[in-house]
Amino acid sequence: MAALWRKDAKLWVEGRKNFFENLESLYVQKIHNRQSCLWIHVASLGEFEQGRPLIEKIRSEHPGLPICLSFFSPSGYEIRKNYEGADLVCYFPSDLKDEISRFIDLIRPLAVIFVKYDFWFNTLRELTYRHIPYYFISVHLPKDVYLRKSFMSPLLDELKNAEGIFVQQEEDLHFFRSKNFAEVWRAGDTRIDRVLQLAKQAIENEVVEKFIHGQPCLIAGSAWLPELQLISQIADVLIAAGWKIIIATHHTDEETLRETEALFRGQCCRYGDSVHQGDIMIIDRIGLLNTLYRYAHLALVGGGFGKGIHNTLEPAAFGIPLCFGPNYEKFIEASDFVRLGLARVVITSDDLLSMAQSCLDVNIVAAHKNRIGQWMHTHQGATQFIFDKIQPIITRSAQQATR
Structure with a gap:
């Protein structure tokens, strides 16, 4: 973990070397005639997935509007730096006043969308000063977040300059309304629209179909060591009962893959192998998991024994039973699933x-x-709701960008 942190820190530093010179060169290459753009900012990959349905909705409705997508996190940037839904993908510079002023001068945003709760207050002040409208989408403020503290009310009040705030749940709406916010709406979670779309579009995977061969399948998604240890303790029992096991570890570097293979004592093959022997398959590449869930009879979602679980909506979109470790409560959908009996918390291999x-x-x-399926159907539609609300400013921005 420390090595991974050091790698991220190194990428963060390297990504900001000669930042403005590189950005200006990239902007000239990517944005035709140096048009103004719609700027969308996300912290990392999770926030990107939250914003992605709206990005793609805007792109489909206004293909002539350039989109600049910025990341704070190196891990998110490295994975999505070639994302085709944006004209320009870059790092967020920093929230220092001079740097953000220079950044805005360079990309000339007509409007800005921030995803979830990446609040950069010098940036917001600069946007307000320049009369550039901005929105926050998919906002959820956990009860222990700093902005809920009474002594932070001056900072919280600055968010009233936003054109609109779209929250995920009713409690967030009540909180903002209690602080006299007018332009705030409950939209829900845009990721639900995304995962339902992916589930409909999921194509057959011949490699996995041949490996499973019609047998029941446990898929561990974004698994860390605690999930792997749980599976290893019952792998022989499951296999004897006819199960196949597919493991997608959270990291897919060679060291992690080898450690996983060692844990299962040679019972494994890798997805990328030419021959697939054994009853446990390790996914050795990114980008497959969200479509592989279609083959699962049970999904074990990783992260619940650490800082928090990963995406439970992806397996839920396929209607399969799911389970995860005990650290799930800060995730709205997971808490709902447990409360309604749609997911189970697992502590032991039993x-x-x-x-x-x-x-x-x-x-x-x-x-x-x-x-x-009923839960997913009830909670879909956030993307369209947000788009309808921001449409006037997006349309105006698209018209200005082409002048």
Whole structure:
């Protein structure tokens, strides 16, 4: 973990060397006639996925409007630096007044969208000073976040300069309304629209189909060591009962893949192997997981024994039973799933084995698929709601960009 942190820190520093010179050169290459743009900022990959449905909706409705997408995190930037939904992908410079002023001078945004809760107050002041409208989408303020502290009210009040704030849940709406925010709406979670779209578009994967061969399948998504250890303790029992196991570790570097193989004592093959022997497959590349869930009878979502679970909406979109470790409560959808009996918290390998056994009951699985499908259907539509609200300013920006 320390090595990964050092790698991210190194990328963060290197990504900001000669930042403005490189950005200006890139802007000339990517943005035709140096047009003004719509600037969208995300902290990292998770926030990008939250904003992506809206980015692509704007792109489809206003293809002539240049989009500049900025990342704070090196990990998000490195994975999405070639994202085709934006004309220009770059780092966020810093929130220092001189730097953000220079950045705005260079990209000349007509409007700005911030995703979730990346609040950079010098940036917001500069945008307000220049009369550049900005929005916050997919906002969720955990109860322990600094902006909820009474002594932070002057900073919180600065957010009233936003053109609009779109929150994920009712409690956030009540909080902002109690602080006399007028332009705030509950839109929901844009990721739900995205995962439902992906589930509809998921194509068949011949490699996985041949490996599973019609047998029940446990998929561990974005798994860390604690999830791998749980699986390793019951792998022999599952395999003896006819299960196949697919593991997508959170990191796919060679060291992690080898450590995973060692944990399962040679029972593994890799997705990229020419021959797939054994009953456990390790996914050795990124970008496959969200479509592989279609083959799962049970999904174990990683991260619940660490800082927090990863994406539970991706497996939920396929209607499959899901489980995860105990650290899930700061995630709205996961808390809902547990409360409604649509997901189970697993602590021990016996918990996981018990859930796997229940997933072989076709009546239980059918009832689960129906109930979680209803939840997803009820909570979709955030992207369209936000787009309808911001449409006047986006349309005006698109018209100004082409002048």
